[in-house]
Amino acid sequence: MKICMMSFTLMMNTLEEIVSIATACNMEAIDWIGLHGCRAEYLKKVSDDAGLYIASHTMMKDGFLYDKRGYFDEFKSSLDDARTLNAPIMMIPPFPRVNQTSIEDDRKRYIDYYARCCEYAKGSGVTLTLESTGYHNSPITTADECLEVLQQVPDLRLTYDQGNIATADDPIEAFKKLRQYVVHFHLKDWKVSDNKTENCEKKRNGKYFADALIGEGDMDIKSFWQSITPDERQIYVNPESFVFTDIDKLETFKKICAEMRSWENI
DSSP states (O other), X not given: OOBEEEGGGGTTSOHHHHHHHHHXXXXXXXXXXXXXXXXXXXXXXXXXXXXXXXXXXXXXXXXXXXXXXXXXXXXXXXXXXXXXXXXXXXXXXXXXXXXXXXXXXXXXXXXXXXXXXXXXXXXXXXXXXXXXXXXXXXXXXXXXXXXXXHXXXXXOEEEEEHXXXXXXXXXXXXXXXHGGGEEEEEEOEEEEESSOOTTOEEOTTSXXXXXXXXXXXXXXXXXXXXXXXXXXXXXXXXXXXXXXXXXXXXXXXXXXXXXXXXXXXX
16 A cells, blocks of 8 residues: 555644654655645655655645636646646645535536646646545535546546545445546545534535544445555555544554555455
């Protein structure tokens, strides 16, 4: 399993601490979510010094969400950052737009936006991806919603987020429809309830979801991973597991990585 540190899961830590935890857990790569207030050149140096391959860069800018003037310039700036990082993939998450009129309208707007982004990115050496997002009003979550976009934007690819898709669709069945587009994985766990509980959110499927560390929630991630072919297991995978402040982050990530690697032997 090619485990990739998702930098956002340690957003309260320094860059040096993030890469130190990644290397101590024998992770092979890192996905820089945003720039952590730094220049891309410095993130590249920190990664190189730690011996971590930069597998992906995730754009975290809100111009398109708010329909701000110049939002496309934000995309172009992020693409430049991805090139500086020498990241082969840049993910643009389709979060719900502010002042959303409908999920369907948001999805149409994203199709137009992604098409324009992909046209601009041609020849850059960077593959653009979307992910399913797991909010109750996310415009792109289910397999069919992903396919609607991917089929209309042929150069776009998919970062497959098993946990987000689980908020509205079956992750294994969805993957069967989408596997040809997948170039990166996110894995996450949730506590799921039919009733509202502490720190939970109601999702598209009507159930309530709360963050859980991988291996401690209700998602059957092991069965999902066992549906992945040996070739597909060569794709980098982010453990999107947020480490809560009252526990040791390094030891927790070691436990998470051990859990994930155990799925390879079954």
